[in-house]
Amino acid sequence: xxxxxxxxxxxxxxxxxxxxxxxxxxxxxxxxxxxxxxxxxxxxxxxxxxxxxxxxxxxxxxxxxxxxxxxxxxxxxxxxxxxxxxxxxxxxxxxxxxxxxxxxxxxxxxxxxxxxxxxxxxxxxxxxxxxxxxxxxxxxxxxxxxxxxxxxxxxxxxxxxxxxxxxxxxxxxxxxxxxxxxxxxxxxxxxxxxxxxxxxxxxxxxxxxxxxxxxxxxxxxxxxxxxxxxxxxxxxxxxxxxxxxxxxxxxxxxxxxxxxxxxxxxxxxxxxxxxxxxxxxxxxxxxxxxxxxxxxxxxxxxxxxxxxxxxxxxxxxxxxxxxxxxxxxxxxxxxxxxxxxxxxxxxxxxxxxxxxxxxxxxxxxxxxxxxxxxxxxxxxxxxxxxxxxxxxxxxxxxxxxxxxxxxxxxxxxxxxxxxxxxxxxxxxxxxxxxxxxxxxxxxxxxx
Amino acid sequence: xxxxxxxxxxxxxxxxxxxxxxxxxxxxxxxxxxxxxxxxxxxxxxxxxxxxxxxxxxxxxxxxxxxxxxxxxxxxxxxxxxxxxxxxxxxxxxx
Numbered sequence: 001x002x003x004x005x006x007x008x009x010x011x012x013x014x015x016x017x018x019x020x021x022x023x024x025x026x027x028x029x030x031x032x033x034x035x036x037x038x039x040x041x042x043x044x045x046x047x048x049x050x051x052x053x054x055x056x057x058x059x060x061x062x063x064x065x066x067x068x069x070x071x072x073x074x075x076x077x078x079x080x081x082x083x084x085x086x087x088x089x090x091x092x093x094x095x096x097x098x099x100x101x102x103x104x105x106x107x108x109x110x111x112x113x114x115x116x117x118x119x120x121x122x123x124x125x126x127x128x129x130x131x132x133x134x135x136x137x138x139x140x141x142x143x144x145x146x147x148x149x150x151x152x153x154x155x156x157x158x159x160x161x162x163x164x165x166x167x168x169x170x171x172x173x174x175x176x177x178x179x180x181x182x183x184x185x186x187x188x189x190x191x192x193x194x195x196x197x198x199x200x201x202x203x204x205x206x207x208x209x210x211x212x213x214x215x216x217x218x219x220x221x222x223x224x225x226x227x228x229x230x231x232x233x234x235x236x237x238x239x240x241x242x243x244x245x246x247x248x249x250x251x252x253x254x255x256x257x258x259x260x261x262x263x264x265x266x267x268x269x270x271x272x273x274x275x276x277x278x279x280x281x282x283x284x285x286x287x288x289x290x291x292x293x294x295x296x297x298x299x300x301x302x303x304x305x306x307x308x309x310x311x312x313x314x315x316x317x318x319x320x321x322x323x324x325x326x327x328x329x330x331x332x333x334x335x336x337x338x339x340x341x342x343x344x345x346x347x348x349x350x351x352x353x354x355x356x357x358x359x360x361x362x363x364x365x366x367x368x369x370x371x372x373x374x375x376x377x378x379x380x381x382x383x384x385x386x387x388x389x390x391x392x393x394x395x396x397x398x399x400x401x402x403x404x405x406x407x408x409x410x411x412x413x414x415x416x417x418x419x420x421x422x423x424x425x426x427x428x429x430x431x432x433x434x435x436x437x438x439x440x441x442x443x444x445x446x447x
Numbered sequence: 448x449x450x451x452x453x454x455x456x457x458x459x460x461x462x463x464x465x466x467x468x469x470x471x472x473x474x475x476x477x478x479x480x481x482x483x484x485x486x487x488x489x490x491x492x493x494x495x496x497x498x499x500x501x502x503x504x505x506x507x508x509x510x511x512x513x514x515x516x517x518x519x520x521x522x523x524x525x526x527x528x529x530x531x532x533x534x535x536x537x538x539x540x541x542x
Contacts, residue, residue, distance in 0.1 A: 072523030236464025
């Protein structure tokens with residue numbers, strides 16, 4: 001039997017493993033080792049806890065773990081890489097939910113009010129319901145659900161929540177814990193419901209952070225340092241990602257949650273014509289280019305065009321000796337780093353995939369910028385037009401390339417509502433259609 | 448352990464988290480999220496503790512068992528999907 005001090009030592013080792021797991025993600029080479037170290041740390045602390053604690057329901061615990069393992073492993077292996085944001089959103093929710101359940105069990109067991117456990121209930125419940133809403137939005141089930149009253153609604157909910165929390169603390173009726181949970185669930189829904197697609201990377205990051213801090217709160221309630229440390233790591237990680245994303249969109253957290261992006265009013269109605277290109281034009285210009293930069297956005301993920309893009313890049317490099325690079329904006333896609341995973345899935349060498357700051361100086365010397373299903377992240381009004389809703393947002397400077405191809409379904413404005421003047425620029429050619437089909441047609445011309 | 452001690456641990460851990468995550472390359476931000484999903488599954492320790500303390504067939508026990516299930520889902524789902532993503536970032540000659 002391991003002593004209580006021994007147990008804490010084990011938890012310390014696990015905490016170090018978790019830190020190393022995140023540290024490993026500094027480079028792709030060390031990341032896999034880091035992930036294994038993280039698994040080791042988790043397995044160690046769970047096994048030792050199971051051995052030390054006298055349980056009277058080993059069967060129940062083991063069946064819960066095995067069932068979850070089965071579902072989790074199958075799910076993780078089956079999920080399509082384009083659907084990763086949905087999975088991450090659900091996992092955030094599941095993390096929040098387990099914190100709520102543990103906190104409720106703790107309150108019921110002690111049969112009294114506990115500040116720490118209540119924090120766990122509230123944060124966990126917000127993470128849970130918010131993630132479910134985010135999941136449904138990412139799946140496209142809630143596309144048109146916009147709840148314009150939600151700010152007033154949320155303020156009422158928040159006041160109600162504070163009131164119930166106060167009652168719980170003063171009168172110590174355990175049933176108030178349920179009410180607290182229900183109000184927090186409603187608040188989570190109210191906060192996430194009005195948020196639109198392009199803000200999803202920020203929302204997922206915030207929910208990620210909340211699921212971590214909920215675990216920390218449980219750690220306080222149960223006096224368990226493993227939970228406090230691990231929860232804080234996750235909380236810090238989600239917070240930083242949220243900060244990176246908001247900076248990359250020139251928004252702040254308050255704007256994201258309190259008001260959806262206002263539609264730009266600078267769309268002047270005068271007739272402008274965009275020049276239409278063909279896959280033949282694109283193939284011709286690219287095979288004669290020295291340098292081509294491919295800029296993927298959510299449209300690439302939606303169309304599943306990453307394999308076709310890699311195919312095109314490979315032919316350009318091998319047959320025509322063109323230098324091909326990929327440029328990723330921090331908020332391209334629906335979650336942080338999503339484009340990188342999709343390109344990696346299509347076997348694009350990560351040495352050719354560059355972040356915004358690294359690649360921007362390259363556009364000046366590029367012959368062709370091939371923009372696939374991206375819009376706002378290339379919009380030059382973000383730099384030049386103070387009335388643009390995008391003003392101040394860092395962009396990929398594709399307009400500096402000699403020729404810009406936009407693969408898009410239409411000339412519609414992006415999520416921000418700002419019209420993209422690049423569509424009408426002299427050096428821009430539009431390729432209308434599905435990102436995958438257009439790219440495949442270009443490949444046919446190149447072969 | 449005093450509350451002050453726990454707060455100390457919490458705040459220092461936030462700092463460690465902050466600096467470690469700052470070092471993560473943006474290309475791996477997706478696996479970062481799934482790894483942190485898995486790590487937040489550490490709540491399972493709390494769930495196991497509650498399951499051990501709860502009376503047999505009580506509501507607390509039921510809640511704890513469900514918590515064990517959901518936390519395990521996070522652990523397995525999170526680590527396995529991270530592993531799958533990270534396999535994609537292998538260089539060709541590493542295979």
